[in-house]
Amino acid sequence: MATLPKQPITMPKAAKPVPAPNSDFYELAETLPAEELAVVKQVRTFLETKVAPIITKYWVEDEFPFEVLPEIKKLNIGGVAMKGYDCRGGSTLLFGLLAMEMARVDSSIATFYGVHNGLAMGSIYLGGSEEQKQKWLPPMARWEKIGCFGLTEPLVGSGASGGLTTTAKRDGDTWIINGQKKWIGNAPWCDISIIWARNLADNQVNGFIVENKNTPGFKVEKIQNKIALKVVQNGLITMENCRIPEENRLQADKSFRDTAAVLKMTRYMVGWEATGCAMGAYENALKYCQERLQFGKPIASFQLVQDLLAKMIANITASQCLVVRTAQLDAEGKMTDAHAALAKAFTTAKCRETVAWARELLGGNGIAADYKVARFFADAEALYSYEGTYQMQNLILGKAITGFSAFV
Numbered sequence: 542m543a544t545l546p547k548q549p550i551t552m553p554k555a556a557k558p559v560p561a562p563n564s565d566f567y568e569l570a571e572t573l574p575a576e577e578l579a580v581v582k583q584v585r586t587f588l589e590t591k592v593a594p595i596i597t598k599y600w601v602e603d604e605f606p607f608e609v610l611p612e613i614k615k616l617n618i619g620g621v622a623m624k625g626y627d628c629r630g631g632s633t634l635l636f637g638l639l640a641m642e643m644a645r646v647d648s649s650i651a652t653f654y655g656v657h658n659g660l661a662m663g664s665i666y667l668g669g670s671e672e673q674k675q676k677w678l679p680p681m682a683r684w685e686k687i688g689c690f691g692l693t694e695p696l697v698g699s700g701a702s703g704g705l706t707t708t709a710k711r712d713g714d715t716w717i718i719n720g721q722k723k724w725i726g727n728a729p730w731c732d733i734s735i736i737w738a739r740n741l742a743d744n745q746v747n748g749f750i751v752e753n754k755n756t757p758g759f760k761v762e763k764i765q766n767k768i769a770l771k772v773v774q775n776g777l778i779t780m781e782n783c784r785i786p787e788e789n790r791l792q793a794d795k796s797f798r799d800t801a802a803v804l805k806m807t808r809y810m811v812g813w814e815a816t817g818c819a820m821g822a823y824e825n826a827l828k829y830c831q832e833r834l835q836f837g838k839p840i841a842s843f844q845l846v847q848d849l850l851a852k853m854i855a856n857i858t859a860s861q862c863l864v865v866r867t868a869q870l871d872a873e874g875k876m877t878d879a880h881a882a883l884a885k886a887f888t889t890a891k892c893r894e895t896v897a898w899a900r901e902l903l904g905g906n907g908i909a910a911d912y913k914v915a916r917f918f919a920d921a922e923a924l925y926s927y928e929g930t931y932q933m934q935n936l937i938l939g940k941a942i943t944g945f946s947a948f949v
């Protein structure tokens with residue numbers, strides 16, 4: 542039987558030097574005005590020099606890197622996309638790109654930023670009275686007071702719109718709040734909690750600004766043993782007869798529709814985070830493939846490996862185009878709940894697919910935290926489920942495109 546001649550082991554011809562991993566393939570960052578692009582670059586430098594070298598250790602140890610907080614404060618990115626009140630301002634696109642840049646290095650840092658800047662500040666920005674905005678937003682924009690957002694409960698997640706069990710009862714000039722909130726990002730150490738509770742008088746959901754440390758009956762336990770977003774500290778909040786002054790009730794919020802307005806804005810921000818998470822996994826995997834030799838060749842030179850890498854950059858590029866367009870719709874005041882839901886569902890699903898391929902490309906090293914990709918792989922799971930699960934987003938979208946509500 543004829544045998545094939547033995548091939549000498551040769552390095553494949555590669556464009557020399559091999560290109561540095563670049564996950565902004567269609568140069569979307571370039572669509573920002575120069576001044577905003579400079580902010581994105583400044584944040585990228587901060588992340589690559591101050592966060593990337595230390596974050597795996599914190600992730601493994603389930604701890605938040607308080608050592609980088611002073612540096613974050615100096616970046617002047619508190620209150621991005623909000624006007625006035627000492628906020629950074631800027632475009633919705635800038636907000637999104639910053640979230641994406643953060644998640645490209647660590648999704649937990651992006652989540653910390655999103656919870657404070659988006660969910661907590663956004664609740665006051667959209668639902669607060671002028672006085673409340675004047676009082677709370679400037680110190681939050683300067684990171685002197687850091688916030689969280691308490692909606693989910695131990696027994697109520699997807700069904701929060703009609704099912705909150707945390708109650709608020711008016712008593713003179715104060716409200717008495719009782720209940721629990723679960724999974725609340727930043728809660729174990731932050732200063733202010735936006736707590737959503739059912740008003741016993743009219744059964745509608747109201748928002749309250751709670752000062753964690755000065756409120757008797759307010760207790761937070763850190764949630765232990767997470768496998769995703771381990772750097773973000775999540776809390777189980779218990780409120781027993783907490784007295785909150787009427788002046789801390791978000792004055793413009795009348796029902797869950799107002800809560801949903803905050804979630805619409807932050808939900809597509811998770812789309813940016815998911816896109817960034819996929820970018821980080823892809824860039825690390827590509828670099829690994831360029832350096833890792835098997836059969837005497839870099840594994841990046843193998844067709845099946847290139848097929849996965851090509852599908853990863855395609856996922857990322859499609860996600861980037863989607864969130865950029867969503868940000869444009871938001872800026873024009875045209876973004877609907879369904880637009881935000883589609884962006885969140887699609888990007889988180891594609892992120893999950895992309896990080897799994899990245900993990901696969903690292904072989905055994907893909908499950909070791911030291912090689913970074915495992916962190917992106919695990920963190921994608923939380924992005925997929927929080928701020929409304931994949932199924933909830935598709936129900937919102939399904940209602941918009943069919944005209945029938947399938948919510949039970």
Ligand SMILES: Cc1cc2nc3c(=O)[nH]c(=O)nc-3n(C[C@H](O)[C@H](O)[C@H](O)COP(=O)(O)OP(=O)(O)OC[C@H]3O[C@@H](n4cnc5c(N)ncnc54)[C@H](O)[C@@H]3O)c2cc1C
Pocket residue numbers: 656689690691692693696697698699700723724725726769770775923926927928929930931932933948949
């Ligand atoms: C890391 C992390 C951080 C978080 N941070 C915060 C925070 O800061 N603040 C906050 O308020 N919450 C936070 N959450 C909570 C998060 O938003 C909820 O976990 C999420 O909304 C899902 O709720 P649940 O976990 O109770 O799941 P459930 O609602 O119990 O859902 C379980 C499963 O059932 C499915 N399901 C439920 N109802 C339906 C239906 N009608 N049709 C089809 N499928 C359905 C869901 O899609 C899901 O797959 C966080 C969660 C995590 C994991």
